[in-house]
Amino acid sequence: MIWSNELTQRLGIEYPIIQAPMFGVTTPEMVTAATKVGCLGSLPLGDLPPEKCIEVIRATKKLSSRPFAVNIFVNEIPEVTDQLKTRYAEAKQFIQNLAQQQGLTVDLPDFEKISVNRYQEHVDAIISENCKVVSFTFGNLDEESIQKLKSNGTTLIGTCTSVREAQILESSGIDIICVQGFEAGGHRGSFEPGYLPKISGLSLLSQVYDAVKVPLIYAGGIYHAKTLLASRTLGAQGFQVGSLLLGSAESALADFEKERLRRVKESDIVLTRSFSGRYARGIRNVFIDAVENTEHILPYPYQRLLTNELRKVAKAQGNVDFLSIWLGQSITDYSGQSTSEILQNLITETEKESGN
Incomplete structure (x- = not known):
């Protein structure tokens, strides 16, 4: 199998396999x-x-x-409105009471104590550090x-969950598009927080391939050679893997997670807005069941900022019922090997499967 393509040449890599940027899971050691x-x-x-x-x-x-x-x-x-502040206070009380009922004591922050960071500040920080590849999700960068x-x-990689989003990214001059399939773990990359395209990943990839001309990375359900090769057949030049690495030695997940x-089990995996206010795929638990269909879900990022302390306390106490453990629909053995070994095994398996 010939791995070299436009994407490997542009990014300066040998294999067009991308380790997914899983916030809260990926560490500098995993990247390295x-x-x-x-x-x-x-x-x-x-x-x-x-x-x-x-x-x-x-x-x-420093590591690489x-x-x-x-x-x-x-x-x-x-x-920020008075209505938002009122809803925040009500959600805070509801969640603290829920946690208390389950034996988890937590003091969530008042609205005035939370801090919201705007991505334009990150852009300046990234440029100051001379980072040459920037990927992004939840929308499109502003023109400036x-x-x-x-x-x-800088090479720019945007994330789409629909053909329309892919076309917006291309027309904005984004260099590479990551097509996020519906089966992918973690947060949906959709531009609109309450918008949930339900098109399956490989169908979406094929349609995006026909609709745009920039190179495509596919993310969603890739966990072995056959899934990687299927996405390659449908037009992907790059292959992003996330859930496959959750159990790795470099993952920030604790042993109990x-x-x-x-x-x-497949029945445990759900889409939920309960932890962050945006749709994300992960393991169903007590918190999700109690919050998902209530009025106590704030718009992103306020829900995430509200529940941040809850998740920290739950992790410290080894309580999986108040943690967000994100993963996709392709269940694996979640190997505890190093990220290097897991990715090398995928490369070797793919070369054998393709006959090269």
């Missing part, structure tokens, strides 16, 4: 392990404060001199940010 076998590591910055973005970028650079991408959230920030990054020689992963 991916780069060691010639793949593209992706460092998630999410909506961290700019100074924290710089800190983790520098930590990753090979190319890696950084990933940011580019969502719009909802306007695109021009800033392009002027710095990895153990829960390895017991997961």
Whole structure:
């Protein structure tokens, strides 16, 4: 199998396999392990404060001199209103009571105590660190940010969950598009927080391939050679894997979280807005069941900021019922090997499957 293509040449990698930027799971060590076998590591910055973005970028650079991408959230920030503040206070009380009923004591922050970071600040931090590959999700960059990054020689990778979103990205001058299939784990990359395209991944990939001309990365359900080759046949030049790496040695998931992963059944995996206010795919638990169909879900990022302390306390106490454990629909054994070994095994298996 010939791995070299437009994407490998542009990104300076040997294999067009991308380690997914899983916020809260991916570590600098995971990124480095991916780069060691010639793949593209992706460092998630999410909506961290700019100074924290710089800190983790520098930590990753210390571990590896090979190319890696950084990933940011580019969502719009909802306007602060009295109604939003009232809803926040009500959701806070509801969630604290729920946790207390389940034996988990948590003191969630008041609205005035939370801090919202805008992605434009991340763009400046990324340029200051001279990062040359930037991927993003939850929308499209504004024109000024695109021009800033392009002027710095940065390759831009946008995320789409529909043909319309792919066309918007291409028309904006985005270099590469990551097509996120419906089966993918974690947050949906949809531009609109309450919008949920339900087209299956491979069908979407095929349609996006026909609709745009830029190189495509496919993300969603890739966990072995056959799924990778299927996406290649339908037009993908790059292959993003996330859930496959959740149990890896470099994953930030705690041992008890990895153990829960390895017991997961297909009926346990759901889409939910309960933890963040945006649709995300993960393991169903007490919190999701109690919150999902209530009025106590705030718009992103306020729901995520509200539940952040809850998730920290639950993790410290080993309580999986108040944690967000994100994963996709393709269930694997969630190997505890290093990220390097898992990706190398995928490469070797793919070469055997393709007959080369």
